[in-house]
């Protein structure tokens with residue numbers, strides 16, 4: 024099985040003649056078929072908790088483009104909801120949650136092992152996908168990393184500089200550390216269940232790691248990632264893990280070793296040449312193409328795609344964007360990117 028799955032081969036350290044491809048947020052609003060299914064589900068959260076429809080939107084970009092990897096359709100904020108936080112989405116604005124800033128609010132959360140009833144529909148989506156995906160397509164499960172999830176739980180929404188989370192960390196470390204620990208333990212249980220349901224790879228999204236400075240980065244991004252990865256490796260030694268500490272900059276260089284991840288996902292803040300020299304010697308890398316190319320397309324997209332493929336051609340590489348594709352992207356540009364990577368156009 025692994026033989027046909029190019030993503031698993033790259034994650035095992037193999038250098039392939041053509042890198043496998045998938046895309047963050049590949050199931051999303053830039054696709055008309057996604058918008059149609061989401062309308063049928065009612066709203067975003069109803070779509071996440073409807074296993075048939077969530078599996079359907081996960082499969083849409085695989086049918087349209089033949090990506091080598093398929094990421095489960097869900098959201099990183101389902102774990103806070105499973106721990107007892109209120110969660111809703113405001114159209115045009117983003118997520119809203121009840122906040123955790125006091126000891127009493129922290130103590131009202133559920134224990135980490137009490138999340139599974141709430142998350143059962145997600146495990147069902149994974150089971151459907153593991154039956155229905157083409158045999159060469161790798162099924163990727165995911166969760167948010169503790170710092171990123173905590174930033175939403177503390178502020179109750181997305182924040183440009185994660186100010187409320189930094190404030191709680193500095194002013195009330197007792198509550199902050201308890202919250203980080205609860206999320207860490209819940210994430211281990213959640214990803215364990217996704218793997219048992221059929222996820223072949225799991226990815227940890229630390230989208231706001233870049234606002235952690237100095238030793239805070241080690242303590243609140245790298246260390247929880249390391250804990251989650253080591254617990255999962257103890258239970259599932261052969262399941263590869265991708266970590267995405269977005270905004271890590273020069274610190275990307277030692278994160279394979281520091282976290283134990285098989286692959287480090289890279290944003291667009293460093294050059295592909297720098298990644299080839301400083302990160303790829305330590306293991307598989309993924310990412311780096313600016314998402315904005317999916318909006319603008321043209322020669323710049325082709326040239327930048329080729330430059331990344333060339334720069335990373337001497338080691339294990341999975342082609343991906345540096346962050347999620349945006350709703351204003353043109354589906355034609357995604358096809359142009361894929362054809363450029365696979366050498367089937369121009």
Ligand SMILES: Cc1c2[nH]c(c1CCC(=O)O)Cc1[nH]c(c(CCC(=O)O)c1C)Cc1[nH]c(c(CCC(=O)O)c1C)Cc1[nH]c(c(C)c1CCC(=O)O)C2
Nearest residue numbers: 047048049050051067094095096097098099117228230347
């Ligand atoms: C921070 C974060 C979230 N969610 C996620 C992150 C980390 C990755 C990143 O940095 O982008 C991760 C995520 N969110 C979603 C996935 C599914 C898998 C995939 O295709 O990548 C994944 C892996 C679907 C989604 N999650 C969301 C959408 C859009 C919802 C819709 O259909 O209206 C999708 C497809 C909503 C979401 N979910 C979240 C926000 C801030 C928003 C609103 C942003 C927006 O409106 O564009 C929280």
